[in-house]
Amino acid sequence: MATAETSPPPVSEEIKVIQDATCTFCGCVCDDIDLKVQGHKIIEAKRACVLGTAWFLGHEIEDRPMCLIRGQEASVAEGIERASQILTEAKYPLIYGMSDTTVESQRVAVGIGDWIGGLVDTTTSVCHGPSGMAFQGVGEVTCSLGEVRNRGDLIIFWGANPAESHPRHFTKYSLMPKGMFVPRGRKDRTCVVVDVRKTKSAKAADIFVQIKPRKDFEALWTLRALANGVDLDPEEVERETGQPFTVWTDLMDRMKAARFGVIFFGMGLTMTRGKHANTEALMALTRDMNKHTRFVCKANRGHGNVSGADNVVTWRTGYPFGVNLARGYPRFNPGEYTATDVLARKEADAAMIIAADPMANFSQPAREHLKSIPYIAFDPKETPTTRAAEVAFTVATYGINVPGTVYRMDDVPIPLRPAFDSPNPSDLSILNGIEKRVRELKAAEVN
Amino acid sequence: MAETFIIIPGRTSRQGAGISEGKFKQNYQDEITQLQVAPEDMQRLNLQPGDWVRVSSESGQIEVQIKPAKGGELPPGLLFIAYGDLSSRLMGADTHGSGMPTSKGFDVEMVALPDYKPTPAT
Numbered sequence: 001m002a003t004a005e006t007s008p009p010p011v012s013e014e015i016k017v018i019q020d021a022t023c024t025f026c027g028c029v030c031d032d033i034d035l036k037v038q039g040h041k042i043i044e045a046k047r048a049c050v051l052g053t054a055w056f057l058g059h060e061i062e063d064r065p066m067c068l069i070r071g072q073e074a075s076v077a078e079g080i081e082r083a084s085q086i087l088t089e090a091k092y093p094l095i096y097g098m099s100d101t102t103v104e105s106q107r108v109a110v111g112i113g114d115w116i117g118g119l120v121d122t123t124t125s126v127c128h129g130p131s132g133m134a135f136q137g138v139g140e141v142t143c144s145l146g147e148v149r150n151r152g153d154l155i156i157f158w159g160a161n162p163a164e165s166h167p168r169h170f171t172k173y174s175l176m177p178k179g180m181f182v183p184r185g186r187k188d189r190t191c192v193v194v195d196v197r198k199t200k201s202a203k204a205a206d207i208f209v210q211i212k213p214r215k216d217f218e219a220l221w222t223l224r225a226l227a228n229g230v231d232l233d234p235e236e237v238e239r240e241t242g243q244p245f246t247v248w249t250d251l252m253d254r255m256k257a258a259r260f261g262v263i264f265f266g267m268g269l270t271m272t273r274g275k276h277a278n279t280e281a282l283m284a285l286t287r288d289m290n291k292h293t294r295f296v297c298k299a300n301r302g303h304g305n306v307s308g309a310d311n312v313v314t315w316r317t318g319y320p321f322g323v324n325l326a327r328g329y330p331r332f333n334p335g336e337y338t339a340t341d342v343l344a345r346k347e348a349d350a351a352m353i354i355a356a357d358p359m360a361n362f363s364q365p366a367r368e369h370l371k372s373i374p375y376i377a378f379d380p381k382e383t384p385t386t387r388a389a390e391v392a393f394t395v396a397t398y399g400i401n402v403p404g405t406v407y408r409m410d411d412v413p414i415p416l417r418p419a420f421d422s423p424n425p426s427d428l429s430i431l432n433g434i435e436k437r438v439r440e441l442k443a444a445e446v447n
Numbered sequence: 448m449a450e451t452f453i454i455i456p457g458r459t460s461r462q463g464a465g466i467s468e469g470k471f472k473q474n475y476q477d478e479i480t481q482l483q484v485a486p487e488d489m490q491r492l493n494l495q496p497g498d499w500v501r502v503s504s505e506s507g508q509i510e511v512q513i514k515p516a517k518g519g520e521l522p523p524g525l526l527f528i529a530y531g532d533l534s535s536r537l538m539g540a541d542t543h544g545s546g547m548p549t550s551k552g553f554d555v556e557m558v559a560l561p562d563y564k565p566t567p568a569t
Contacts, residue, residue: 025467054464125546133545165458196552197455197527198519213453213525213552267457271550275543302458322546338546360470360532363540363548364507383470384532 011039021417023048024100024304024399025055027409028166028173037419042400049167056419059380059397066424068392076393076425077433083352083376083391084437088445090350090374092326093118096339097356098313099306101378101427102404102416106305106312108431109354114316115438117326119348121339122309123356124321128299130270132310132320133334134280141286143262143296144410145172150179151294154258156192158282159216159268160300163200169300170204174264181259190254194219195268209251212242217274219248220281226252227288261295267302301409304399308407343369351375352434354427355398359384378427393430396422404428449556450492454502454526456534456551479531482511484557485521489513492559499563502526504555506539510563526557 018035023045035056036044045056067079074082087093095113098106099122113120124132148155155174162169170176175186182188193205194216202208211219218240225232226248234245241248255261263286269278282297289295301307310320317323319332322339335341339358342348343366350373359367360383370388377389386392396402401422405413465475482502484494494500496514511533521527528534537555538548 025463050460051463051467054467058464058467058469121546126548126550129546161458164460165463167460197521197525200520203518210522213455268551270547272552273549275545275547275549334546335542335544338542340540340548341542341546344540357470361530361535363538364536365540367535381469 013039015043018417018419021056021419022399022406022414023052023055024406024416025051026166026304027301027307028168029304029406029408029414030168030172031414035419040420040422042419051167056400059400061422061424062381062394064382064394066394068386068389070390076430079391079393080430080433080437083434084441086350086374086376086390087112087116087118087352087434088438088441090116090118092342092347092349094339094342094348094351095120095354096351096358097123097354097378098309099123099303100355100398101305102398102402102406103305103308103312103413104404105354105398105426105428105431106309107316108428108435109352110313110316112352112431112435112438113323114325115435115442117328119337119339119342120313120317120321120323120325121337122306122313122321123303124306124310125334125338126340126361127267127302127306128270128279129321129334129338130276131265131279131299133276134283137276137280138283138287140283141290141296142298142410144412145174145298145408147260147296148262148298149173149177151181151260152179152262153182153188154190154192154254154261156194156255156261156263157201157205157300158194158263158265159272160264160266161195161199161201161268162264162300163204165266165302166300169264174262175204190258192251192254207251209243209247212240214273215241216269216272216278217281219243220278220285222248223252223255224281224285224288227255227285227292255289255295256292258293258295261289261293263295263297264300265297266300298410305406307409307411308405308413311407311411340366343367349373353377353385353389354431355379357383357385359388378430380424393427394424395427395430396424398427402426402428449503449558452488452524452526452555452557453552454504454528454534454537454555456528456530456538459529462529462531475531479529480511480533481528482513483516483521483527484513485523485525486515487523489515491523494559499560499565500557501560501563502537502555502557504537504539504553507536509533509536510560510565526555
């Protein structure tokens with residue numbers, strides 16, 4: 001069986017430089033990376049962090065088939081046909097992932113979900129989904145990273161460890177840059193880290209507040225009470241949060257005295273007991289602080305285009321993740337229509353996984369059910385999810401081989417500047433093929 | 448004897464870089480298969496770096512090698528492991544109506560396995 005649809009063009013070994021390339025590994029989406037490219041390999045990524053360097057240098061072209069059906073080499077056309085059959089024959093199909101691909105691909109994936117009457121969920125549901133729920137409850141006072149860079153003089157990281165997850169966060173946006181209203185950069189900013197562990201980020205902070213595990217909610221409501229002039233019992237506060245009352249009053253004094261305060265929060269809040277109640281408390285605290293001064297908050301988003309997934313699913317369905325399209329109109333209910341739930345409860349009978357690896361990071365019951373149903377997987381790399389897929393496509397890498405648009409963690413759209421062509425197809429081209437074929441099969445059902 | 452701890456699975460830069468290098472490669476596999484323990488807990492339980500322990504939650508159990516947490520990163524009573532297959536095996540499926548399983552800060556029991564011999568990977 002042929003694996004290539006057309007003969008690949010000859011590869012030039014001459015070194016070329018791509019200026020201001022965009023790194024799509026994490027939500028910082030740094031768009032100032034200069035790449036040296038030789039043939040099908042990036043040999044240098046100037047200004048990239050440790051994660052960005054691994055991203056650019058690790059995505060060379062691998063010698064793998066473009067498509068596998070049940071582990072056997074197949075053509076992309078055959079893969080599209082089988083994928084379309086799986087999706088149209090299913091009663092409760094799930095489309096999941098999408099945080100590591102372009103908004104152009106996300107748009108088509110949601111469209112397929114609509115045609116097949118399936119569930120559409122993204123990796124947001126297992127990262128900042130609870131923040132999305134809190135956002136709907138209390139709203140989010142927020143800003144762009146550019147405003148943080150130019151104005152932020154009190155920067156709080158809560159349950160977030162950017163030193164490991166977003167290594168250029170400090171230098172590009174939040175701590176080190178000299179901005180319009182913070183001309184001396186780091187010297188004009190105070191950094192506070194609140195966490196249960198003394199992480200690498202804590203070592204970059206002026207003040208580290210180590211709270212008891214699973215007590216974020218109590219700590220945040222302590223600050224809300226202080227912001228609103230509510231009397232508290234100091235002994236109870238210390239017993240609940242693990243920190244003396246004076247630590248919290250000192251922090252509140254600093255928060256009130258800030259000219260532009262910022263809270264970046266991470267999965268220390270969303271993945272811990274309380275989840276959306278934790279993030280709701282943080283967003284409400286941010287809102288409260290605006291009675292005293294200017295204060296904003298922002299989720300530190302992980303994947304390169306997970307913010308794009310939220311945006312695209314929202315503008316296509318009205319909801320950001322966990323959307324059920326089975327009745328021909330969108331319904332949103334986290335816990336009922338989210339991926340890990342419908343898999344662990346053995347409800348989904350087919351799935352299409354785009355640029356995500358649930359076989360590595362979902363709960364065991366969810367993984368066992370996913371392995372038992374026919375599903376389609378898209379990834380540039382071999383992963384536990386592609387290995388167990390009925391149809392696995394090896395696709396070109398977004399931002400390295402594929403152009404398009406991604407959304408930075410502050411919802412600012414950023415264009416991609418690819419480094420070299422891949423012999424593998426883009427997920428967009430395959431998704432377009434699947435959407436076309438799904439529509440044909442659905443039309444045939446009606447007729 | 449088994450003792451109760453709180454485990455915090457999380458991102459490390461080595462685990463993140465390992466994703467791009469390949470999930471079946473050594474760097475990633477090494478990073479996601481080591482449990483960090485506070486040095487005070489290791490001393491108290493007479494554990495050495497590289498020892499095997501069994502970690503059990505309400506939802507699953509894993510056998511894993513330990514290493515001491517560096518630079519005071521972990522207070523006694525807390526464990527840390529990089530996100531990956533092993534951390535997911537400990538996680539429950541219930542999302543409490545949120546779509547998000549409780550993936551950090553849940554109780555586990557840890558017991559030393561002095562005579563444990565891992566099954567070679569096939």
